[in-house]
Amino acid sequence: MRTGKSRLSSLLFISAVVTLLVSVTTFNQLPADHDLHVGNFMVSLLGKYLTYAILAVAVDLVWGYLGILSLGHAAFFALGGYAMGMYLMRQIGDRGVYGNPDLPDFMVFLNWTELPWYWSGFDSFAFTALAILLIPGLLAFVFGWFAFRSRVNGVYLSIITQALTYALMLAFFRNEMGFGGNNGLTDFKDILGFDLRSDQVRLGLFIASGVALIIVYLLCDSLLRSRLGKVAIAIRDAEDRTRFLGYRVERVKLTLFTLSAMIAGLAGALYVPQVGIINPGEFSPLNSIEVVVWVAIGGRGTLYGAVIGAMGVNYAKTWFTGAYPEAWLFALGLLFVLVTLALPKGIAGLHLFKSRNKPTGKMEPKT
Amino acid sequence: MSAVHGYRKPLIRRDRTFEFLIPQYVDDLDLSHGTALYLEDISVNFDGFQAIKDLNFYVNTGELRCLIGPNGAGKTTLMDIVTGKTRPDTGSAWFGQRINLLRMDEAEIAQAGIGRKFQKPSVFENLSVFDNLELSMTGTRSVWGTFRAKMNRQTVERIEAMAETINLTDQLNRVAGLLSHGQKQWLEIGMLIMQNPILLLVDEPAAGMTHQEMDKTVELLRSLAGERAVVVVEHDMEFVRALQAPVTVLHQGSVLAEGTMDDIQNNSNVMRVYLGTESTT
């Protein structure tokens, strides 16, 4: 009965993303002077939004369905991004400014003579792909292991996640860490041997982001449709009660939080080659808060709501920062307040969407 | 993974040939002495307030028992201790001969076969009645297991049968938060039964129920006893009388009296505690 509805909404969602991918690809092929031509800048911009959408889904998975308000998901995103950045740095080879075949430019600049041990392996894309998932996953696992077992909840947990991302930001700012200090990693040239600046590669990355979003969406949807998804909602609404039914709350939280961090890492890895840089600013506590705002605006507790929020808010941000750069944060704050007051269930809670999908939209989640 | 100290399952039990026939949760439960629950010399102190004082309380297997006492007597706290919510300062709590409740957390205790209905009805308000029952049903509790769990005809029928028992058949697909107070009480009783526990702790089931609903609840609780031990806390004396079960009176954290309803109502200590309000008949 409800499964049918959920299937329908996934189908609609997939069609929407596929339509976006196909139309952008088509319009990108048109001659540059054509009215409908979509430029490469726009392709990469949309690709970036898609990675944000993946990040928003990751946050919604733990916040919307499990009640963990993570204000540190940018950390997992940035870690995935750094892993990808390290691979892209290795792809530069001896084409850097200093022409050193073994060391990235910033290490030569710091007078380092050999590659730190933790950079080994990033020559291989397969290794990098694993690192993109496992590094954020491992951090989330260790963090969650301590936090959830000691039953840290609510505001306290949110504050610790902020501290986590802040600490990582400070660490990555340091040159001695070996991640390029405050300049981060940039000047990328190739990915998998293809020129990153070429139109086809940019389009390829955009499509890859869209496909990744679909896969992540389907994964989360199947998870939330299973009994595990109901257990998650039970934990969100009445954690203690769930324990008295015999469920190991901390294990459910640990599993979903770790999975969510891996998804965020994947998003970061797709983000970095499209924007061409990763620096410690990505760990900024404000970034994590912004993601939560996207999800709140789009509609917490519906996966497509998170996607709508991420893409819509970022589109607005691009426009706004072009027109009135200083006003953006105020505009975002205002939007957040207005949506919270007028649309507690976000955009996804509007009638247009509600009639189609009621399963978990009906809720007054705590936290 | 966590605090399973002292409650380890032996790898092989020679006395269990057909292991798969025995539900997981009764593994290690030993009720051979006929006592399901032992609470001995339990004391609980909340920031200087002695909520439970040297309490001794036993429940036989399959027994139906009423627990009464004035507000603040410690009835709910007693259930908190048994279910792992509150740790006593002293004393011991055993489930059967072999399971030490004080070394287990809430989830382990629930899996061992102790179910509980809360004083304040607590159902999952954003899930449907069906989902509430599904989550309570015996079966896997692991993360992977719940992810892979499939509903089959049998389980759906079990849930539907339970909905029938608790009069919620036409509410199955409604969100539990929309139920009336009495319906929530029943849903929670249904959830409790779906867990198929060996010991049921039922805190004030009749609150908010009409007379007909109460009669039905009495019938239901009485039918549960026998196979399982049931402890019922209730303030409504008519309801307690209708249960026709031995009564334990709790007062200021200790047992004041035990006996049949008639004994209790003629007990002078009990009369004094209740200031005559409940002992008129």
Ligand SMILES: Nc1ncnc2c1ncn2[C@@H]1O[C@H](COP(=O)(O)OP(=O)(O)OP(=O)(O)O)[C@@H](O)[C@H]1O
């Ligand atoms: N967590 C706690 N912290 C401090 N005091 C508590 C706590 N839990 C219970 N108490 C106190 O312990 C006493 C016993 O409470 P309990 O809830 O067990 O009573 P009860 O017999 O269930 O009463 P009622 O019939 O009103 O439900 C009360 O005075 C209560 O205020």
Ligand SMILES: [Mg+2]
């Ligand atoms: Mg009570």
